[in-house]
Amino acid sequence: MSAAELLAAIADVGRDARRGGYSRHAFDRPERELRTWFVERAQRLRLDVETDRNGNLWAWWGSPGPDAVVTGSHLDSVPGGGAFDGPLGVVSALTAVEALQEKGFRPAKPVAVVVFAEEEGGRFGVPCLGSRLLTGTIDAGRARALRDPDGVTFAEAAVAAGLDAERIGSDPERLGLVGQFVELHVEQGRGLIDLGSPVAVGSTVIAHGRWRFSFAGQGNHAGATRLGDRVDPMLPAAGTVLAVRRLAQSRDDARATVGRLVPTPGGTNVIASTVDLWLDARVPGTETPELVEEIVAAARDAAGAEGCELTVTRESYSDDVVFDEPLRRALAEWLGAPPELPTGAGHDAAILAGFVPSGMLYVRNPTGISHAPDEFAEDADVEAGARALTEVLERLSK
Template identity: 90%
Template sequence: MSAGELLGQIADVGRDTRRGGYSRHAFDAPERELRTWFVERAQRLGLDVETDRNGNLWAWWGAPGPDAVVTGSHLDSVPGGGAFDGPLGVSSALDAVESLQDKGFRPAKPVAVVVFAEEEGGRFGVPCLGSRLLTGSIDADRALALRDPDGVTFAEAAAATGLDAGRVGADPERLGLIGRFVELHVEQGRGLIDLGSPVAVGSSVIAHGRWRFSFTGQGNHAGATRIADRADPMLPAAGTVLAVRRLARGREDARATVGRLVPTPGGTNVIASTVDLWLDARVPGAETPELVEEITVAAREAAGSEGCELAVTRESYSGDVVFDEPLRRALGEWLGGPPELPTGAGHDAAILAGFVPSGMLYVRNPTGISHAPDEFAEDADVAAGARALTEVLERLAK
């Protein structure tokens, strides 16, 4: 079954009628339905499926062993995300395995399709959580204590799916099985539109991180409290949003975004007592923390002028990643010299790149839009991406 047909099978899972697009988050009902779908599809191909200690799914073609060729992506989404971000890589991997089986190929090395948990961080706030836990890039106790917007901890959600919270954390034995990792993903930008190519090889991922800014003031009555008597945390929060744009504009190729702001208690006729906002900042090189520090200074000044307090917490950070050069060069040669693309989007491949040779393939997105309902890929380009991944897996597994 082709990658496009596989995507069609899950097109109704997790549709978000309020936001548009899809909302599929770690261990929620839509994501669990997608996990069941993946297990069934993999087993139809004769693959042996297992869940690791961190909730990542592995479908093995051949007995698990060292120097394995691993591909895959994720099935979760951002709130109101597109249909391709994550599932395209998983569907293309299943398509590639089936294509190789149909031609009678027998891998000389183990091959695995992996589905990483909580790649987007849409539920517990930390992106690439499954791959970070696998590699030990995040402390297990910290991960287990993460809470979703309803107050459910990662430990509680994991336990509800049958995971043993006591075993969550770094898994060097499993990590040591990976010889090469290649992730296929829809492009999250317009590079391939401008280059006129259906497929590209990933070159690098720019540094990025997430920070929470918590402003504390005095909750009060919206009608009975004079303006002069207020300590309203909404004002410094709003000022910080504006400062993010102003300060990011002053740095070349910087990206900084406030996409989430939560006032407490959140009543229309109530002055908020606290306001939390989340900053996503990305700058090539080592300048991301410098930009965040500039934003923090502006936020503290805004908080002080309103009589409020500010606490800033770094929730995640990854430095610049350059994908493995020999693997990148080989991908280009095997695929006939497609363009190479850097990206500002994070991926599980970028987490693994610090531990095992990793690479990426991108499939053209004609809208240039991602993390939104308008994300798209043409059927012909989806097929081209699956063919490219098939070629790569065959070469690596010989």
């Protein structure tokens, strides 16, 4: 089947009737359904499928061994996300393996298609959790204790999915099997629209992180409490949202977003007792922490003015990533010198890049929109990406 046909086969899984798009999160019902689908598709290609200690799926063409050529992406989404972010890389990988098998190609190195768990952080808050656990770039104890909005820990969800919670964590033996990693992904911007190309090679990923701001005030009655008697955490939270935009605009090419704000208890006629908001900040170079310090200072001033307390917790952070230069040169040569693109979007490939030669391919998104229902890729571009990945896998595994 073509990559477009495989995407169509899973198009009804995890549709979100309220938000639009798709909501597929680590170990929830839609994501488990997609995992089952992946295993079945991989087994049709006579691939040996296994789940590692952190919930990542590996489908092996050939016996697992060192210097393996690995490709893949993820199947989870952000809340109300698009159909292509993650699954496009998975279906393209399966399509590439099938195309190579049909032409009678036999890889000289092991080839694996991987599905990483919780790439988006949509359920437990930390992006690229599966690859961070694999590489040991997040503490296993901290990961096990992460909670979803319903209070379920990552460890509890993993056990419900059949994993051993005590084995969650760094997996150097498995990481040592990866010789090179190439991830194909839908572009999450408009670079390829402007460049007029269906495919690009990734060059860099901008430094980025997530921080939680917790404002504590005094819960009270919305009708009986005079304005002058209030300690309302919603005010400094709102002030922080405005400060994020103002301060980010003062820096070249900075991106800073508050996409989630949770008041407690959340009643219409209740002054909140606490308000939590999450900041996503990304600045090229080394300036992301500096921008966050400025935002924290503005948030503390706003909290103090209302008599509230503020606690700030860093939930994740990754420095700038430059993808492996020899691999980038090879990809460009094999694919006829497509454009190179930097991105502000994080990926599992950026986590692995600190440990093994890693690279990325992007497929044109004609809307320029991602993490939303309007994310898209034309069938012709989807197939162009799958052909590019097929060429890359054949070259790397010879």
